[in-house]
Amino acid sequence: MRQVLFLTKIFLKNLFRQPSIVFSSIILPLVVLWSTWWVTADLPMTFELANAEQDVSSSMIDVHVVTGSLTAMAITAGLFGFIITNEYRKISDRLELVGYSPTTTGFAIFLSLFVTLSFSIVITVFLANFLAAPKDPLGLTLAIVLVSLIYVSLGNLVAIIIPKATEGTLILLIVAFIDLMVLTNPMGGGVYLESWTYYLPGFWPIQVALEASFLGNASVSTMVYPLIYFVLTVILILFVRNARARSTMSFLSGGN
Amino acid sequence: MGKVSSLIRYLGTGFLRERSLVLTLVVLPILLLVTGRISAPADMVAFTMDSTLIISNSETMLLSLYALTAVVLVASVSSFSFSFNFKPVVPRLTLLGYQTVEISFAFLLLVGGINLFAVGVTWLYVTSVMDVQDPFGLFVGLVFASIIFSTIGLILSDLTTSKTLGLYLVLTLAMMDTAFIENPVFSRRYNDKWVDLMPSHHSLTIILRSVYETGTDWSSILPQVLLYELILVLFLILTRKFKATIL
Numbered sequence: 001m002r003q004v005l006f007l008t009k010i011f012l013k014n015l016f017r018q019p020s021i022v023f024s025s026i027i028l029p030l031v032v033l034w035s036t037w038w039v040t041a042d043l044p045m046t047f048e049l050a051n052a053e054q055d056v057s058s059s060m061i062d063v064h065v066v067t068g069s070l071t072a073m074a075i076t077a078g079l080f081g082f083i084i085t086n087e088y089r090k091i092s093d094r095l096e097l098v099g100y101s102p103t104t105t106g107f108a109i110f111l112s113l114f115v116t117l118s119f120s121i122v123i124t125v126f127l128a129n130f131l132a133a134p135k136d137p138l139g140l141t142l143a144i145v146l147v148s149l150i151y152v153s154l155g156n157l158v159a160i161i162i163p164k165a166t167e168g169t170l171i172l173l174i175v176a177f178i179d180l181m182v183l184t185n186p187m188g189g190g191v192y193l194e195s196w197t198y199y200l201p202g203f204w205p206i207q208v209a210l211e212a213s214f215l216g217n218a219s220v221s222t223m224v225y226p227l228i229y230f231v232l233t234v235i236l237i238l239f240v241r242n243a244r245a246r247s248t249m250s251f252l253s254g255g256n
Numbered sequence: 257m258g259k260v261s262s263l264i265r266y267l268g269t270g271f272l273r274e275r276s277l278v279l280t281l282v283v284l285p286i287l288l289l290v291t292g293r294i295s296a297p298a299d300m301v302a303f304t305m306d307s308t309l310i311i312s313n314s315e316t317m318l319l320s321l322y323a324l325t326a327v328v329l330v331a332s333v334s335s336f337s338f339s340f341n342f343k344p345v346v347p348r349l350t351l352l353g354y355q356t357v358e359i360s361f362a363f364l365l366l367v368g369g370i371n372l373f374a375v376g377v378t379w380l381y382v383t384s385v386m387d388v389q390d391p392f393g394l395f396v397g398l399v400f401a402s403i404i405f406s407t408i409g410l411i412l413s414d415l416t417t418s419k420t421l422g423l424y425l426v427l428t429l430a431m432m433d434t435a436f437i438e439n440p441v442f443s444r445r446y447n448d449k450w451v452d453l454m455p456s457h458h459s460l461t462i463i464l465r466s467v468y469e470t471g472t473d474w475s476s477i478l479p480q481v482l483l484y485e486l487i488l489v490l491f492l493i494l495t496r497k498f499k500a501t502i503l
Contacts, residue, residue: 017417019411020418020421020424023421032296032428032432035432035436035437036436039439039442039445040442040443040444041441041442041443070321079423083419085424116291164332165337166280169333169423170280172283173329174329177435178287178288182292182375184296188295189296189297189299190297190298191294192295
């Protein structure tokens with residue numbers, strides 16, 4: 001644990017030294033969220049929820065702001081997780097060579113990412129609550145935190161598997177966009193609430209956000225699924241990191 | 257011209273060797289288009305264009321927009337990354353006697369040419385799954401969108417020192433423009449005058465005029481789109497010239 005905290009402190013110092021962090025973690029989500037509110041047409045819409053009996057009627061602007069806050073954080077967290085993990089790839093390889101375990105470096109990167117992202121989460125939560133006036137602001141906040149956790153871990157995972165910046169960035173952006181703006185979003189229309197979309201990373205956080213914003217309370221069962229998703233992704237990351245470290249060590253020791 | 261083509265050959269050899277280009281130029285645009293198609297609601301949508309009320313099924317309109325988004329995302333990210341990766345080579349090429357104009361044209365022709373694959377794939381998919389009034393017009397619209405965002409990617413790679421910041425900037429611009437502002441149904445800003453200044457606006461006009469019967473020929477907007485691209489190219493050359501002078 002001490003090693004994790006020590007590495008986290010070093011990673012954080014390095015992160016805060018970069019001016020691009022301000023844009024990546026604060027301005028980007030604000031721009032995405034504000035423009036969803038500013039651009040969307042004021043049309044009435046009715047939609048269903050996965051865990052609630054009643055239909056919800058609302059303005060398209062409110063629905064778009066609520067789902068847009070999750071999209072903004074998913075894109076920010078995903079891209080941020082990917083780019084920073086990718087930048088720290090060589091450093092973590094060296095740290096593992098001098099004796100740090102892949103689990104320790106993995107947790108340290110993840111912790112430093114989450115500390116940095118907490119600033120964007122606070123700002124996004126504030127703006128989303130201001131623009132959409134949800135019935136249950138805490139529920140919307142939880143949904144934003146959940147989607148950030150899931151996407152930062154997905155960004156981390158993609159960076160370990162696909163180290164190329166262009167492809168990784170595009171994959172994460174397109175996946176986050178398709179997931180939260182098209183397939184799991186009531187504004188997407190066509191396949192919303194189809195059973196296979198329940199397995200997408202953004203489905204349950206969107207449901208938590210919609211339940212909290214339009215019904216006033218998000219059910220506990222809705223919140224459990226994204227947490228399970230997050231824990232499974234972290235386990236997968238640790239597994240892949242360990243496998244990668246083992247193959248590097250085996251390569252360095254001549255394949256024995 | 258001979259210097260430019262030899263430069264393109266030199267830069268292109270390294271770029272085309274990357275197998276992951278298949279993912280960027282083919283798989284990702286198709287993924288976006290297929291998702292757009294399967295997720296399109298069965299409803300009809302209505303919007304006004306060239307003073308004509310257009311009533312269309314959602315699938316046709318969404319696919320037209322997603323085609324633009326796919327082409328623009330690929331063009332902006334690939335041109336930014338390519339130019340950023342070759343940034344250290346530019347001062348060396350200048351010292352070797354290459355003119356700034358020659359280097360800029362070589363970059364633009366190479367990136368624009370490679371991005372044409374994504375345009376071709378997108379165009380083939382769209383024309384095979386929906387009825388398009390003028391397929392050639394659709395192709396022209398996609399080509400211009402790709403070239404304009406390739407140029408923007410090159411400009412941003414010159415202006416930014418951080419790859420993270422540049423990628424975020426170019427992606428945010430591309431996504432805001434094509435997915436939010438330029439949606440004629442869901443955007444309440446679509447008919448605002450300032451939207452004409454957005455980089456993908458003229459290309460989208462060409463695309464929509466080619467897909468729907470609006471009574472106005474798509475080619476009438478070509479001077480504006482060419483002027484837009486010309487201004488961007490001039491800006492790119494001036495930025496590079498300025499940097500070369502400092503060097």
